[in-house]
Amino acid sequence: MEKQLLDILKTNGRIKEEDLAVMLNTSVDEVKSTIERLEKEGVILGYDTLIDWEKTDYEKVIAYIEVKVTPQRGQGFDKVAERIYNYPQVTACSLMSGRYDLFVVVEGKTMKEVALFVAEKLAPIESVLSTATHFVLKKYKDNGIVFNKPRKDKREAVVL
């Protein structure tokens, strides 16, 4: 049941516990206690909302940044990663295999703001060797959901 529960919550964090109970063929109490446990264990860390910011009047710029660093003795990449992800502007940070070491997502209001953050905060960090900043121009799909897809039913109204 746990995997199914997580699968459903992954795509719909707002679903009611009553509905979950029906779908998983269990009781509301069971659903509640499982979710509480998963939250306590840190399996469920939060409930996100997928937003197409392009459709709003708010300004939003997202940059994906490749960061090369020198790992530190005894601490590997963790320490430098922490120095980076502690900035509130950083919304995601992962250690990568391949050409570079850290993949950092930075959000800001304008390109300038993001570029300055990289130049003034990220790049000067002692063990950072280099950065490459890529600005997102258009989002086609995120979290498994295609943006700007007409959600119209193309089927005939009655089929026997």
Add this chain to the structure above:
Amino acid sequence: MSIEQMIKENIVNTPPSGIRKYFDLINDMKDAISLGIGEPDFETPWSIREEGIYSLEQGRTFYTSNAGLPELRREISRYMKDRFNLAYQAEDEVLVTVGGSEAIDLAIRTFAGPGDEVIIPEPCFVAYKGCVMFTGATPVTIELKAEHDFKLQPEQVLNAITDKTKAIILGYPNNPTGATMGYDDYKALVEVLKDKNIVVISDELYAELTYKGKHVSIANFPEMKDKTIVINGFSKAFAMTGWRIGFACGHPAAIKQMQKIHQYAIMCSPTTAQFAAIEALKNGLEEVEKMVEEYNRRRLVMVDGFRKAGLDCYEPTGAFYVFPDLRKFGLSSDEFCERLLLEEKVLMVPGNAFGECGEGFARATYATSLENIKEALRRIKCFVDKLNR
């Protein structure tokens, strides 16, 4: 003599499906929710669509062999063995058809004609009866009962058999009831059929869509396998309705004759769809499982919603239909469904569209978004509350 008078009597006498009215009503309506669409709401998984596109780019625009691409038949053979434990030789026991529908028609035409009888348990998919009537054979219907969970009872079959009986058509998992038959259900039925010279035409289009236990085919019984034509396809499981591709499996002697009709009437199944179908069987099953999981959740929501709205509803275990019981409201299925559509803008299909004994029931499909299902259930509850007042 006008051309109308020249038309064969058994064609004219076969009634058209009785839902035209609903189609016209809902098409003029805004914000209506249709629970009347008997096909998946999912689009065909992309890797399957892409193989279709790729085959066109490669110029695969020619006829294939009549029975279907050898590679597709090999994949079907493997799939039937892996998935349902049914062994059929790709060379002479598999025929690729234009949807399950063509396979049903071929099987009926191969085994029944004027003077013969074909047993059809109802409620069922609307095409069976029509296809039997087109051949000049007589459909003999059996009334499936809600109290038996719409499973076919062996004594019902025994009572329906006469000297003229040539075939019986089984449709499990069932459209419109959502009923399934398990091993034990078939076991008793096999006792009745095993010594008779009656062919079983087993329409198993919904085989992948079962929610309690694995799908069982009557052909899984060795004593029945050679007398059964198993019909399956891609429409329901792989969300490929518009591609028109299905298949029939059976004894080489039967497939050979069915293939002859197919050759003269159809030539071959759409080539693009055949290439796409190969991909479906090779790499599509993971997507099928995802869809089945989603259907199952919606199934539980819909059954729960109907019951909470005050409709009696046995638990369907297959396909994507719920078949609630309307009898306590004192309205005919048609009255209930028409008023529900006009007053609350929700379309369900009256049960009698699937045979007279479907009267008193309606078919609702959960092959639509959860959002739609929840809103439809809310409206249905309003409607039922109004009826109860």
